[in-house]
Amino acid sequence: MSSIAIRVENLSKQYRIGGQQKGYKTLRDTLTETLISPFRRAGGLLRGQPYGASKLDETIWALKDVSFEIKRGEVVGIIGRNGAGKTTLLKILSRISEPTEGQAEIRGRVGSLLEVGTGFHPELTGRENIYLNGAILGMKKAEIERKFDEMVDFAEIERFIDTPVKHYSSGMYVRLAFAVAAHLEPEILLVDEVLSVGDAAFQKKCLGKMGSVAQEGRTILFVSHNMIAVRNLCSRAIWLQDGFILHSGATSGVVDSYLRENSRTESIDAMATIIRSLPSDPAFRLDSVDIRQDGRPGNVVVNGQPVEVAIQYSVLQRTTGLRVYFDLCDDHGNILIRTFHDDDANAIPTVDPGDYESTAVIPANLLSPRTYELRIRATIFNVRTCTGDGIGILLQVEASSGINRGYPQDVIRSALQPKIPWRTRKKA
Amino acid sequence: MPSDSHIIVVKPSKGWISLKLKELWEYRELLYFMAWRDIKVRYKQTVLGAAWAIIQPFFTMVVFSIFFGKLARVPSDGLPYPIFAYAALVPWTFFANGLNQASNSLVGSANLIKKVYFPRLVVPISGVISGVFDFILAFLVLLGLMLYYGIIPTLNIVWLPFLLLLTITTSLGVGLWLSALNVQFRDVRYTVPFLTQFWLFATPIAYPSSLLSEPWRTLYGINPMVGVVEGFRWALLGTDTAPGPIIIVSSMVALALLVGGAFYFKRLEKTFADVI
Numbered sequence: 001m002s003s004i005a006i007r008v009e010n011l012s013k014q015y016r017i018g019g020q021q022k023g024y025k026t027l028r029d030t031l032t033e034t035l036i037s038p039f040r041r042a043g044g045l046l047r048g049q050p051y052g053a054s055k056l057d058e059t060i061w062a063l064k065d066v067s068f069e070i071k072r073g074e075v076v077g078i079i080g081r082n083g084a085g086k087t088t089l090l091k092i093l094s095r096i097s098e099p100t101e102g103q104a105e106i107r108g109r110v111g112s113l114l115e116v117g118t119g120f121h122p123e124l125t126g127r128e129n130i131y132l133n134g135a136i137l138g139m140k141k142a143e144i145e146r147k148f149d150e151m152v153d154f155a156e157i158e159r160f161i162d163t164p165v166k167h168y169s170s171g172m173y174v175r176l177a178f179a180v181a182a183h184l185e186p187e188i189l190l191v192d193e194v195l196s197v198g199d200a201a202f203q204k205k206c207l208g209k210m211g212s213v214a215q216e217g218r219t220i221l222f223v224s225h226n227m228i229a230v231r232n233l234c235s236r237a238i239w240l241q242d243g244f245i246l247h248s249g250a251t252s253g254v255v256d257s258y259l260r261e262n263s264r265t266e267s268i269d270a271m272a273t274i275i276r277s278l279p280s281d282p283a284f285r286l287d288s289v290d291i292r293q294d295g296r297p298g299n300v301v302v303n304g305q306p307v308e309v310a311i312q313y314s315v316l317q318r319t320t321g322l323r324v325y326f327d328l329c330d331d332h333g334n335i336l337i338r339t340f341h342d343d344d345a346n347a348i349p350t351v352d353p354g355d356y357e358s359t360a361v362i363p364a365n366l367l368s369p370r371t372y373e374l375r376i377r378a379t380i381f382n383v384r385t386c387t388g389d390g391i392g393i394l395l396q397v398e399a400s401s402g403i404n405r406g407y408p409q410d411v412i413r414s415a416l417q418p419k420i421p422w423r424t425r426k427k428a
Numbered sequence: 429m430p431s432d433s434h435i436i437v438v439k440p441s442k443g444w445i446s447l448k449l450k451e452l453w454e455y456r457e458l459l460y461f462m463a464w465r466d467i468k469v470r471y472k473q474t475v476l477g478a479a480w481a482i483i484q485p486f487f488t489m490v491v492f493s494i495f496f497g498k499l500a501r502v503p504s505d506g507l508p509y510p511i512f513a514y515a516a517l518v519p520w521t522f523f524a525n526g527l528n529q530a531s532n533s534l535v536g537s538a539n540l541i542k543k544v545y546f547p548r549l550v551v552p553i554s555g556v557i558s559g560v561f562d563f564i565l566a567f568l569v570l571l572g573l574m575l576y577y578g579i580i581p582t583l584n585i586v587w588l589p590f591l592l593l594l595t596i597t598t599s600l601g602v603g604l605w606l607s608a609l610n611v612q613f614r615d616v617r618y619t620v621p622f623l624t625q626f627w628l629f630a631t632p633i634a635y636p637s638s639l640l641s642e643p644w645r646t647l648y649g650i651n652p653m654v655g656v657v658e659g660f661r662w663a664l665l666g667t668d669t670a671p672g673p674i675i676i677v678s679s680m681v682a683l684a685l686l687v688g689g690a691f692y693f694k695r696l697e698k699t700f701a702d703v704i
Binding site for chain 1: 434435436437438439440441457458460461462465468469472473537539540541542543544545546698699701702
């Protein structure tokens, strides 16, 4: 018995991007083309060529020479930006679409989850859809029957099990769909970004389920944009970019460099764009926001050291009651901390026109290893807000504070993780 | 326990590929659920519900009886014209609906095809199979009509399952070609109603095939629905023109359509998810 579950060798997939051929020149050309092309197409068709194959279409490689091996029981995350080829890879491994070149060898029963609720029919009841969806995902009827109660429990929809799903709320629908998917028990599970659905509590439940599946020793290939999930679940990560494997290895290294790479492009390019798109204000203009640690800019930081948030802005006219502030939010948008720049002043300040920089220092040993959002805003007290919704910057925090160090695999559930002094002594 | 018996090799396929009937058999439960879904859903939110399964052939029979039977005085092999036409319309309706379902089945299941792997043959097959339910309803009415006209079926009724199978074979055979074509050419959607209408008149439903003399009558069996329709009349109503040779020709053509369609379907299958 081999210890390799998936072996991928030089896998490539070429897509034809929709026939933008040379434009029609004249009416006569158009007519001839219209008259002739059906026959030409029919000819190509009988030879089994796909639509339009005879024409010189533009093509792109969605995947190019991708090779890797995954051992039995490994949980591997696939990360990368949209269009990097992640879903294409899963589709090929699930045999939904065929590679153009190369091959993959998969040892074991495969279950793939590219979407939850595929094949749900709105007219059918929850019960009927469980059977239908289960069968579509490759479960046997007996297996569905055995797990039926468990699925209904998981979805928390006992009362509505015999109601057509078209009357379900979207939350119920997603829960039911995921419940079926979560009870799939293949040896190899291929999961696309399916955890991005549902409310926060349910997402957590799904991640928990995925985690327990992983612990049962099943092989999982997991595509996600949620770096926290990847970090928690996967031992190894593969970073795809433009159809190539850019980086592959232990999760933390790959995820870190991915985040650093993305934060650079996103914070500089995107921030300027977002700042420009803010509503203009006669008294206040946000110029830029820098996040620094140890003097180095970047929004991937560690929680063992303080983080500086430097806000540069211009005051355009003499203003009383200007407050520059930011919210530290968790990844569901809940505000954990709100803090104002005038906390160092005793009276309501009046500021003169000019360029300013206000810097806040988030102390060491406060943040938890996770992704936060910093939402930067300005307001004139009792008058108006100056920045609309403000701008949001992702802050990726890594563990270095030593909190929880004895049990790093035990994920910290609190949104903040301040270092609280503890003392334990043995009583006489 | 992980087993090495499940080794899947994913690679580009070349040329004509195997039908993988064994795999199709493994997915029989999915086939069952899909057909079951089609049946359950078909008449949801309709007032008349499953009555539609009867209305369609029955009213066609009424119209045919008035225009062809009464006005044009088309011969009906010595049988009352209504039952002569209806006995043909029951398998015909099954065939035409099955063909229509199968042809549009892949495009209708586009989302499924893009997101889940399963043998794609399941989709058109379940489309045809789900029509069996409607067929049974319409068939019960046929039995009622026979009772009304006092026609007792002959022993040849034992051939009926075979004739039903021939109908399914024809319907699926053509349906496979069209469904695969439909993925790339949505023209098929507009072709199917035209095709079935044309085919209806090319099949001896409103008239008997005995209007033709041999060998043309046997040759007529090249249209597999001729074998089906004449077979139904022969098995149920006891028309004395034994359709043996016609049915043999029809069966061979139907089988050729099915096998050819299955291989053509299988050949295009790999492109479905990308093109649909």
